[in-house]
Amino acid sequence: MTAVVLPPLDFAEAPLSPGERMANVVLVVLLHAFLAYGMLYLSVKNELIALPQSISARLLPMIEEKPEPAKPLPPPKSPPRKQPVAQPQPVLAVASPAVTSSFAVAPQPPAPPPQPVVAAPPAPLAVVAARFDADYLHNPKPVYPALSRRMNEEGKVLLKVRVSAQGTALDVAISKSSGFPRLDAAAVDAVGRWRFVPARRGDEAVDSSVIVPITFAFE
Template structure:
């Protein structure tokens, strides 16, 4: 490899002509100026506001404005006054003095009719009760047995028995209402009537319990 030997600096400066040095200096200044302009352009470009390409302006003829007619002033609203309710005059009862004379006469009013008595509706008529019977032929009630001792001792008498008869016609209770005077005759009458059948008492169409008096006579034939 061959080495290139440059001449000394003083020799080279002497070799350059004065015109070349001036051209070089001018080129350097221009390069610096262009570089500075480029930097300034780039920094300012973003801040520039683009204006519209053209703005058209048209003059319109002046229109004379007519003054509006003056509006009449409205009167201020009247305050509303609430009407107080008018109190109706109360009738005044004038009492005539004893000495004053009346200008009209009042006809005498007829006396008020007496209150009519309230008539209660009539109560329904009670249904009659048909008493129980013991003397019907179809009952076939046997006669009391005359006690033999009473026959020998000639005991006679009449016994009244009070019998409570059921709605089915049986004797519920037999009591001596009046004695014959002989206990044997009374006992024979009670013993016979206790087994009797009866026609029950009736209230309308309904059979009801009732009481009946049964006379039993003991006498010699």
Template sequence: MLTSRYTVVGAVCAAHLVLIYAAMRASGLMALPEPISAPVLTYIELPMAQPDPVPQPKPLAEPPKPQSVKPAPRQPVPKPAPRQAEPKPVLTEPSETALSALAEPAPAPAPAPAPAAAPAPAPAPAAAGPATDPIFDAAYLNNPKPSYPRQSQMLREEGTVLVKVRVSEGGLPLSVTLAQSSGFSRLDNAALDSVKRWRFKPAMRGKEPVEANVNVPVRFELPR
């Protein structure tokens, strides 16, 4: 019974509310609310930022491959040449024509002037006889041969030295000079030093020894 009563009251109230609402709408007191437009959300897909590329490490250059060095071919060691016997200078005997042309006998001393009161007799002429030149190549003289300079042998220096000697009556060299050079001072000096120690058979005029000049050729020649 109580429930029906409440239902009637509720229905009356609802009717009144509808009437009030209709009256207010009619009088314009109540306007319908404007529809609210919902905002349209537009999504724009932005491109994702690309990360900076990480620099890749540069590949290390390969070290150059060591080149194989071929050992130089071993040069054959030259065998030392067999030592040759030390060459000795050759003494060449001058011709008789050259010796006679070069021989210069000492001039005979001039006689002293005789006093007018008693003139002296003329000096006796020298013993007649053929004149000979000094001799240097006789076997019994034992003259040593000039030594061949070592440096001249290495440089292959050769030649003939002509030495002019003034020989005394006793066969000793009074002066030794260079008459003709070989073209090499070492050979010239070797010939001069050796001939200074020589002994000679003096020149003869008849049976008497006299001073005279003689040319001594000394040839330096290497073996072939």
């Protein structure tokens, strides 16, 4: 009889691959979750209260209320008899002697003297502004500077003129420049010699200020 010699077995475990390790971890987690769910289910099932399978209800017949019989009205009472009223005995009035009364009126204080009536102050009269455009004034136009013509300088000057009660220019100032000093100077020089219609408050001539526009433009 021939003996068969088997090779020795190697019981050393082979290393697990990453996929097998992940599968083992998932399997362990699922087993723990299943055990926890089973324990929770058993604990809840023991605490449940068995409810009756059906509830029966029975309607009771309605009881009709019988109206109570009306009570008879009591007989009307007869009005009480009036007792005779005793007539009052006449009383004699005795006239008492007349009593005279006297009273004195306290003297009144003297009336205050009449207060003088103060007339309301008259409303202030409106001021009529001074004028510079009247034809009879014969105010000459400003002279256009020759250099400004050659340089094609144009513009508008606004002059603030203080006019006296006699109609003369007390002061001439540039309110808005034309942008060219030669044009501004020509306007100030011309308007400084102008005559004006003075401003008036009622019939009185007063000093005032007026804005005079001067335009330099090629015709």
